[in-house]
Amino acid sequence: MSDLFRVENLSKSFGGLAVSREISLSMGAGERLALIGPNGAGKTTFVNLVTGQIKPSAGRVVLNGEDVTGLGAVRRVRKGLVRTFQVTRLFSELTPEEHVTLTLLQREGKASRIFSRFRGNSAVADEAHDILGALGLHEVARRKVGQIAYGQQRLLEIAIALALKPKVLLLDEPAAGVPSADTPRIEQALERLPPSLAVLMIEHDMDLVFRFAKRVVVLAAGEIIFEGLPSEVAADPKVREAYLGNYANARSVA
Numbered sequence: 001m002s003d004l005f006r007v008e009n010l011s012k013s014f015g016g017l018a019v020s021r022e023i024s025l026s027m028g029a030g031e032r033l034a035l036i037g038p039n040g041a042g043k044t045t046f047v048n049l050v051t052g053q054i055k056p057s058a059g060r061v062v063l064n065g066e067d068v069t070g071l072g073a074v075r076r077v078r079k080g081l082v083r084t085f086q087v088t089r090l091f092s093e094l095t096p097e098e099h100v101t102l103t104l105l106q107r108e109g110k111a112s113r114i115f116s117r118f119r120g121n122s123a124v125a126d127e128a129h130d131i132l133g134a135l136g137l138h139e140v141a142r143r144k145v146g147q148i149a150y151g152q153q154r155l156l157e158i159a160i161a162l163a164l165k166p167k168v169l170l171l172d173e174p175a176a177g178v179p180s181a182d183t184p185r186i187e188q189a190l191e192r193l194p195p196s197l198a199v200l201m202i203e204h205d206m207d208l209v210f211r212f213a214k215r216v217v218v219l220a221a222g223e224i225i226f227e228g229l230p231s232e233v234a235a236d237p238k239v240r241e242a243y244l245g246n247y248a249n250a251r252s253v254a
């Protein structure tokens with residue numbers, strides 16, 4: 001699989017604390033990769049480095065052959081490097097439809113049309129409708145976000161990310177905080193993501209990881225200690241050690 005996206009020797013220290021240590025990995029179009037590791041391993045920091053929220057101490061981020069390390073977060077988004085956050089960042093008074101439509105208008109440089117309530121832009125309305133439908137948010141599209149279930153809010157975050165037309169999508173714990181009864185909805189939505197999209201998911205729910213990912217990367221203390229198939233990860237001695245001894249512990253610690 002040819003590289004759509006890669007990072008080379010990405011490193012970051014906060015004072016004396018090395019939080020990312022020469023991380024190198026690559027992804028091809030359509031790939032489904034899970035990034036796992038114990039709390040504090042540096043997973044979110046890695047996503048922050050990739051998407052430009054923070055600057056690396058060393059290393060490069062390359063998208064479609066272009067070095068984007070010097071670009072800010074907004075320019076990286078325009079080039080197709082898009083993320084969601086561990087905790088929702090939505091406007092409780094707006095509806096899902098308004099969130100996605102605004103994002104689409106913003107993407108196309110037409111955000112000033114929000115004052116015309118999106119009417120007269122049926123292409124955008126149709127696209128918003130399709131994106132919300134793909135994530136199973138049809139029924140709540142016109143409810144205020146503050147009134148919809150948390151699991152639906154998490155799905156809306158993915159909808160907003162998709163409205164930005166990503167090539168690489170980084171999902172930071174898409175199921176975090178979602179009641180277990182609603183996790184299957186998240187899983188179904190993840191299964192329906194566009195096939196050509198490269199998706200890197202941070203997730204502590206190992207069942208979700210194993211069903212979603214074709215490849216797993218394990219970070220511990222800022223370093224990649226394992227990269228391989230989901231079926232191999234639990235038996236790897238370094239992974240077992242990082243998760244305090246055994247896979248049973250890994251599931252509870254994770």
Ligand SMILES: Nc1ncnc2c1ncn2[C@@H]1O[C@H](COP(=O)(O)OP(=O)(O)OP(=O)(O)O)[C@@H](O)[C@H]1O
Nearest residue numbers: 014017019037038039040041042043044045046086
């Ligand atoms: N801005 C910062 N300044 C100082 N230390 C930081 C900063 N951001 C993160 N860290 C530290 O970096 C380490 C890695 O944090 P990070 O949030 O990336 O881990 P994580 O693997 O995502 O953890 P979790 O699974 O708990 O979300 C932690 O020790 C954290 O305290």
